[in-house]
Amino acid sequence: MTIDFKQDILAPVASDFAAMDTFINEGITSKVALVMAVSKHVVEAGGKRMRPIMCLLAAKACGEENLEKHTKLAAIIEMLHTATLVHDDVVDESGLRRGRPTANATWNNQTAVLVGDFLISRSFDLLVDLDNMSLLKDFSTGTCEIAEGEVLQLQSQHQPDTTEETYLSIIHGKTSRLFELATEGSAILSGKDQFREPLRKYAGHFGNAFQIIDDILDYTSDAETLGKNIGDDLMEGKPTLPLISALANTSGEEREIVRKSIATGGTENLERVISIVQSSGALDYCRKRATEETEAALQALAVLPNTPYRQALENLAKLALNRIQ
Amino acid sequence: MTIDFKQDILAPVASDFAAMDTFINEGITSKVALVMAVSKHVVEAGGKRMRPIMCLLAAKACGEENLEKHTKLAAIIEMLHTATLVHDDVVDESGLRRGRPTANATWNNQTAVLVGDFLISRSFDLLVDLDNMSLLKDFSTGTCEIAEGEVLQLQSQHQPDTTEETYLSIIHGKTSRLFELATEGSAILSGKDQFREPLRKYAGHFGNAFQIIDDILDYTSDAETLGKNIGDDLMEGKPTLPLISALANTSGEEREIVRKSIATGGTENLERVISIVQSSGALDYCRKRATEETEAALQALAVLPNTPYRQALENLAKLALNRIQ
Numbered sequence: 001m002t003i004d005f006k007q008d009i010l011a012p013v014a015s016d017f018a019a020m021d022t023f024i025n026e027g028i029t030s031k032v033a034l035v036m037a038v039s040k041h042v043v044e045a046g047g048k049r050m051r052p053i054m055c056l057l058a059a060k061a062c063g064e065e066n067l068e069k070h071t072k073l074a075a076i077i078e079m080l081h082t083a084t085l086v087h088d089d090v091v092d093e094s095g096l097r098r099g100r101p102t103a104n105a106t107w108n109n110q111t112a113v114l115v116g117d118f119l120i121s122r123s124f125d126l127l128v129d130l131d132n133m134s135l136l137k138d139f140s141t142g143t144c145e146i147a148e149g150e151v152l153q154l155q156s157q158h159q160p161d162t163t164e165e166t167y168l169s170i171i172h173g174k175t176s177r178l179f180e181l182a183t184e185g186s187a188i189l190s191g192k193d194q195f196r197e198p199l200r201k202y203a204g205h206f207g208n209a210f211q212i213i214d215d216i217l218d219y220t221s222d223a224e225t226l227g228k229n230i231g232d233d234l235m236e237g238k239p240t241l242p243l244i245s246a247l248a249n250t251s252g253e254e255r256e257i258v259r260k261s262i263a264t265g266g267t268e269n270l271e272r273v274i275s276i277v278q279s280s281g282a283l284d285y286c287r288k289r290a291t292e293e294t295e296a297a298l299q300a301l302a303v304l305p306n307t308p309y310r311q312a313l314e315n316l317a318k319l320a321l322n323r324i325q
Numbered sequence: 326m327t328i329d330f331k332q333d334i335l336a337p338v339a340s341d342f343a344a345m346d347t348f349i350n351e352g353i354t355s356k357v358a359l360v361m362a363v364s365k366h367v368v369e370a371g372g373k374r375m376r377p378i379m380c381l382l383a384a385k386a387c388g389e390e391n392l393e394k395h396t397k398l399a400a401i402i403e404m405l406h407t408a409t410l411v412h413d414d415v416v417d418e419s420g421l422r423r424g425r426p427t428a429n430a431t432w433n434n435q436t437a438v439l440v441g442d443f444l445i446s447r448s449f450d451l452l453v454d455l456d457n458m459s460l461l462k463d464f465s466t467g468t469c470e471i472a473e474g475e476v477l478q479l480q481s482q483h484q485p486d487t488t489e490e491t492y493l494s495i496i497h498g499k500t501s502r503l504f505e506l507a508t509e510g511s512a513i514l515s516g517k518d519q520f521r522e523p524l525r526k527y528a529g530h531f532g533n534a535f536q537i538i539d540d541i542l543d544y545t546s547d548a549e550t551l552g553k554n555i556g557d558d559l560m561e562g563k564p565t566l567p568l569i570s571a572l573a574n575t576s577g578e579e580r581e582i583v584r585k586s587i588a589t590g591g592t593e594n595l596e597r598v599i600s601i602v603q604s605s606g607a608l609d610y611c612r613k614r615a616t617e618e619t620e621a622a623l624q625a626l627a628v629l630p631n632t633p634y635r636q637a638l639e640n641l642a643k644l645a646l647n648r649i650q
Binding site for chain 1: 355356357358359363409412415416434435436438439440441442443445446447449452453454458461462465466468469471472473475476479480639646
């Protein structure tokens, strides 16, 4: 079956999605013109808004009918996501994101750092308005873990001895944790405690699969399909799963080339490293791991009632996996 | 009367201050070594810890006897303050703060941005543990305003037409707002709603005076007494009150020199600008404004019971003013 994003994922929550989109724009209010300009720029540059869609679907999958509060939660999730992207682009010195100039490139690093801070604060401010202490605790702990994941990634840069376990900690923090907040947050807000764990597990495994797939595409894709260049991770000396797995499966000269490429960064040996990643079976291993994570995500959903909303969440996980098949 | 910081300000809350200091160190916990290293570095590089002291004094001045929660609040305030300093140093590309290498200089901008994010998140996480929705709302709104003040400052850089009103908005956000959170937060946490406004007003006016004094010293002091160099603000083209006031009191060539110095930044005309700031009466005006703000701060305290704690808050405002007398 071919999965269509609009029809098979977005459609069941399309009207709530529109309300969410309106709320994002209303939620960004400031008397400071530069805050408004930068915030609008980065929020409008958004992608498919996967996280808020997941949040809305999770609410409906829990049996929630009134999504008024959940559309706000979904908007907050997207705002938090945008804030992390703004800071990521400063950290990575990126000039483009999804084909548009980044905030740091359009304005400067200073503006990007401070408007990112505003967006983090504003997300919390809107979250406080939802008046739910369990939700606040989940988010305040979660955002700490997201920042820690990002720092762990920085700490692991240029470290060829990074283990798969550390890699999993990094991607859990930098990617999966926000997906978890999006789905578990909906269950908390609906008072459906029995669905907190299944929805968190779904999102956590989905996020892991999503990031592993992203890291595979850095060695197999091109700018046109992904919005980033092949070899970006290698350039920065990031020990992602394709390289960790290649190191586990090679020896001698090949292993040394991969180790050295992580340690020094740069794309001097890019073609050679790609060839090693492919011939060593590393990509096969990564695909296997992404498939396992996707299956674990689907399995976690099994305890939820079988509704079009649960099916849409399943479709989202399957569609993500299709990117590498 | 000569005011001694330790004896006349710190002494009434010395034991609570020690508990606060312990809690800061305990509050910074992370499994990620780099998060710990950077956080410890920046928190230990702290100054006089004026904000947490003000928070503890405000609690006692409200009549609070059990400061267990307030020592945590005071620690959170200092952590938030540290987070803003870490990002400020990235924004200002500072290499030294209080004579010690900054986080961005010791590690790099990336690390400083992300550990700053961690400290913001961790502050909220600890704040949520205090389990007080009014306090959370005050802080979530307040941190938005702090970020907005910082962006407004950036937006006003190199703008010779910046008004005194805009200057006051900037310093309220970047400086006074956190002082307000420190004192009003104590009243909220103690459920002493009648003292919220007086304590907020005290801290707001104190913060304004404090920042105006800081901005005066940028044209009259040297690195030894202040930890920053004379002319730093001019270098960055910041339209602070000494320059805004000089522009209001000069015409012709002098006025043009000041306007141009704001527009371009740099210290090419530093000596000439200092001379204009002094001869135009701008410094006198700034001293008058700082004195007025200090008096307004003291007056706001008058409705609180006359205790050694209120007196210590008064001493703090007077001591700050002494820096320019």
